[in-house]
Structures are given as structure tokens and as C-alpha cells.
Amino acid sequence: MANEIARYRRSLGVRSQVSIGTVHRAGIGNRLLAALPPADLALLTPHFQTVSFEPDAVLVRSGDELDPVYFPHRGAIAFMLDMPDGQTVATTLMGREGALASFSVLGPSPSSVTAIARIAGTASVISAAKFRAAHAQSAAIRNVVQVHARAVLLQLQHVAACNALHRVDGRMARWLLQLHDRVPDDRLPVTQEALAQLLGVRRTTVTLTMSKLREVGAVPADRRGFLEIDRTRLEKVACDCYALMQRTIDRMYCEELATASPAPGEQKIAVCRGKADIAFSS
Numbered sequence: 294m295a296n297e298i299a300r301y302r303r304s305l306g307v308r309s310q311v312s313i314g315t316v317h318r319a320g321i322g323n324r325l326l327a328a329l330p331p332a333d334l335a336l337l338t339p340h341f342q343t344v345s346f347e348p349d350a351v352l353v354r355s356g357d358e359l360d361p362v363y364f365p366h367r368g369a370i371a372f373m374l375d376m377p378d379g380q381t382v383a384t385t386l387m388g389r390e391g392a393l394a395s396f397s398v399l400g401p402s403p404s405s406v407t408a409i410a411r412i413a414g415t416a417s418v419i420s421a422a423k424f425r426a427a428h429a430q431s432a433a434i435r436n437v438v439q440v441h442a443r444a445v446l447l448q449l450q451h452v453a454a455c456n457a458l459h460r461v462d463g464r465m466a467r468w469l470l471q472l473h474d475r476v477p478d479d480r481l482p483v484t485q486e487a488l489a490q491l492l493g494v495r496r497t498t499v500t501l502t503m504s505k506l507r508e509v510g511a512v513p514a515d516r517r518g519f520l521e522i523d524r525t526r527l528e529k530v531a532c533d534c535y536a537l538m539q540r541t542i543d544r545m546y547c548e549e550l551a552t553a554s555p556a557p558g559e560q561k562i563a564v565c566r567g568k569a570d571i572a573f574s575s
């Protein structure tokens with residue numbers, strides 16, 4: 294397993310941290326892992342390694358096999374559809390509420406999208422084969438994969454509708470809010486080039502749209518690859534998709550992910566703790 298991870302690390306430009314034989318529940322950032330009872334989590338933890346990823350790190354390329362599986366604890370990963378003419382557009386954004394390549398439980402298959410880190414973070418990584426074996430043994434793991442799959446499907450449907458129906462400024466505000474949910478302050482480490490790729494538009498369109506957001510005070514500053522945002526004003530610009538997606542996925546996670554029982558002496562981990570800790574939060 295260590296060799297497999299090292300190979301992936303080299304090929305993906307992802308830095309490994311320490312091998313973890315045990316994940317202490319209080320230190321779990323990933324919401325799917327946090328929702329697992331200790332006995333089910335223990336099926337995965339001996340096989341985990343922790344990796345860190347920097348912005349622009351490619352975790353999976355379109356056409357590559359979905360292997361290994363990443364459980365992000367921090368950061369944000371964008372799923373990009375690559376078009377034959379070289380254009381790209383984001384289909385979904387994933388943070389610690391998700392698991393990259395979890396659909397590998399359906400069997401070995403190539404990825405239809407490229408997964409790129411947009412916000413630096415860390416993740417627990419396990420080979421797809423080990424994850425499939427644990428998935429087959431654990432009803433709780435099957436449940437979190439199922440809930441996550443439905444959340445991803447819902448996000449895909451909303452983004453498809455949003456791309457067809459809503460203006461660029463509302464869409465850009467939506468992506469910025471989704472990124473903001475995954476950083477600790479109001480400074481987003483995102484370039485205009487990255488925004489152009491997320492939105493599937495030209496850089497000139499991003500520049501024009503950014504000036505509109507600046508005029509209304511939603512993005513007070515834009516310098517050195519960082520955007521400073523005013524969340525309240527940005528929410529007024531964003532299309533309805535952000536709030537609709539968040540509300541629906543929040544409810545799904547709260548109602549369908551069982552709260553894990555704490556081990557003796559450990560603090561109980563709530564799956565739903567409030568708005569700031571819900572589906573898109575970091």
C-alpha cells in the first residue's frame with residue numbers, strides 16, 4: 294500500500310505526510326469518516342495515508358482509473374470537464390463533505406472528469422481495492438457512500454441548470470461562496486485563470502464580471518492571487534442555486550448520516566452542528 298501511495302503521490306504531485314494507522318475521531322475533518330461508527334472506521338484506518346495537496350494539483354485525470362480514494366479533511370477539489378477544443382468547465386466542487394473516487398466501489402472504471410485541487414488541503418487516502426473490500430463488509434460505509442453519491446448527483450443537476458439559466462455574475466458569486474465555505478477567512482486563494490476554468494468562460498469575461506462584483510462591494514480587493522470577499526454582498530449577487538443546493542444537501546446529511554457513537558473517553562462527534570459546519574463547510 295505504501296508503494297502504491299508513493300506512486301500516486303509522484304504521479305499526481307501530491308505530498309505525503311505521515312502514515313496513519315489510527316485516525317483519532319476528534320481529529321477527523323472528513324464528514325463521511327466522522328459519521329462512521331468506530332468499528333466501521335477501523336476497517337479503513339489501517340490502510341490510510343495522509344497526503345497534502347496544493348492548488349492546481351491534479352488528483353485524477355480524465356480517463357485515469359478511479360484509484361485511490363481520497364477523503365479530504367481540508368481544502369477544495371474541483372471536478373473539471375475537459376472539452377476537445379481545450380476549454381474546461383467545472384461540474385462540481387468537493388471538500389471535506391465528500392470522497393474523491395468513492396464511486397470506484399462500483400468496480401474499476403475510468404474517471405470521466407479531471408479532479409484538480411483549488412484550495413490547498415489534506416486527505417486520507419486508501420487504495421480503491423481496500424476501499425471496495427471495506428465497503429462490502431460495512432453497511433455504514435455503504436450508507437455514507439450512498440448519501441454522498443446522491444449529494445454529488447444533486448450538485449451536478451443544479452450546476453447543469455445554473456450553467457444554462459443563470460448569468461455569469463450570479464454563477465461566479467456561487468462558485469466564490471462555495472470556495473469561501475472551505476477557507477478559514479474572507480481571503481480566497483483563487484486566480485482569475487482558475488475562475489475562468491471553473492466557469493468555462495474567457496479571462497476577459499472574468500475580468501469584466503469581477504469589476505461588476507467590485508462595484509457592488511462583493512469583492513473589495515483582488516491582488517496577488519487572492520480575492521477578498523464580502524460574503525453578505527456576495528450572497529445578494531449569487532443566483533439561487535447556492536442556497537438551494539446547500540439547504541438540500543444539508544438536510545440530506547443531517548437526516549441520513551447517522552451520528553457515530555463515541556469511543557470511551559472521546560467526545561461525541563455530531564454530523565450536524567450548525568450552518569457553518571454543514572455540507573460545503575471546511
Ligand SMILES: [Zn+2]
Nearest residue numbers: 455459532534
Ligand atoms: Zn445558478
